[in-house]
Amino acid sequence: MIKKERVYALDFIRAIAVILILITHYNSNFIGFNGPAQPEKVIITAFPFNIYIGDLGVGLFLLISGASMYYVYANQKICLSKFIKKRLLNILPMFYISYVLAFMYNFWVNKGFSHDNMSLKWGISTIFGFDSMMQTAGFPSFMLVGEWFLGMIMIVYTVFPLLKLCFEKQTWVTIVVSIFTFVSIQSIQYEGNHFWVLIQLTIGLVPVVIFGMTLQKYTEVLKKFVSLIVSILVLFVISFGDFSVLPSKIRMAIISISFFVILTHLAKYFEKNIIKKGVKWLVKYAYPIFLVHHFIINQVVKHFDLMTIGRLDSYILFSICLSIIFPISVLVFRIERVLVDVK
Structure with missing residues (x-):
């Protein structure tokens, strides 16, 4: 393969998505979740462009996954x-390391392991990295570390060769089918149906990856320039x-695609030395940050009375x-x- x-x-764009996800899970403590x-x-905002900031972050991650692959x-x-x-080796070892570290921390803090009478059979989803999903x-x-997106991206990696084949052979047919599939699945809501939610988070979002490829x-x-104006x-x-x-x-897809296009135009203006180094660092450690950030945020904020801290305190707490998060990542x-080198 040509490098x-x-x-x-x-x-x-990937660095921006990482920042959005970090803000999302910190802000979740202040928006009723x-x-x-x-x-x-909240840090900056919880609802940019009239959508949930977490949706914007996920949308960008899905688009960037399709575009980069x-x-x-x-x-x-x-x-x-x-x-x-190759993809599984890039995902699972770091997931296991993060999970073990989080488990050991919880075991120490809680003076033991308790699964609240939950059947250990559900641990199968943890073994394959699907527990958050x-x-x-x-x-x-x-679930201890990671997000539902981890399971989603593993599915995407599995089907990507087929998606790529269809996309290259019949580009516009693939795009039209993707739009139809996406709109159909996301438009239908079955309240309380866990299996349908699972479909929406998997099959229902694969088309967004294809949008990224497009x-x-x-x-x-x-x-x-016209694409910038339209976006x-x-x-x-x-x-x-x-x-x-x-x-x-x-709405997530529409906003994320527009924001993606705008960031594509803006990127060259942020290719300064210090910013470029920051982007490179965030991209390098994006995956471990993604794995551990939610767990760490939860552990930190529970030591504070969120009802009494002020806005400035909130920013300090986020810092x-x-x-x-960064050194542990x-x-x-x-x-x-x-471990990989040892192998």
Whole structure:
């Protein structure tokens, strides 16, 4: 396989997505998810462009996954077994390391292990890295680290060779089918149906990855000034209009694609030395940050009375969380590198 140079714009967007996810799970403590809503204490905003900030982060991650994989593998043959093996080795070892560290911490703090009479059979989802996705869908799990997106991206890696084949053979047919599938699944709601939620989080979001592949394939079109203007107009209209009739994930896709295009245009203006180094660092440690950040944030904030702290205190507390998340992420990364080297 021909090794291609990194595209700064893609790294820049990935770094932005990492920041959004960090803010998302800290802000969840102040928007009614983990207690009373206190919107004045959120970091920056919880609802940019009239959608949940977590949806924007996930949307960008899905798009960047499709765009970056298509950039690397476009017009190249993929050996399915080697591709999946490589991807799983990039995901699971670091997940296991993070999980063990979190488990040991909990074991020490709680003076033992308790599974609240939950059947150990649910540990199977942890072994394969799907525990957070299962928990998000409403199933029991032993989730400690990572997010539901981890299970989603593993599914994407598994089907990517097939997606790529269809996309290259019948590009517009694949795009149309993807749009139809995405809109159909995300428009139908079955309250309390865990299996349907699971479908929405997996099959229902695979089309967004294809949208990312499309953005990469037609990247030269995106670089034109008219694409920037259209994207800004879309963000403006949705930000100040009432589009609540649209399902949240459909709004997520529209906003994320528009924001992706805008960031593609802006990236070159942020390719300064210190910013570029920061982007490179965030991209390098993005995965371990993704794995450990939610667990660490939960452990830190529970030591504070969130009802009494002020807005400035909230920003300081967020900084404290980052000061713990970043070094532990580096630690997890280095442990994984040592174990991989040993192998």
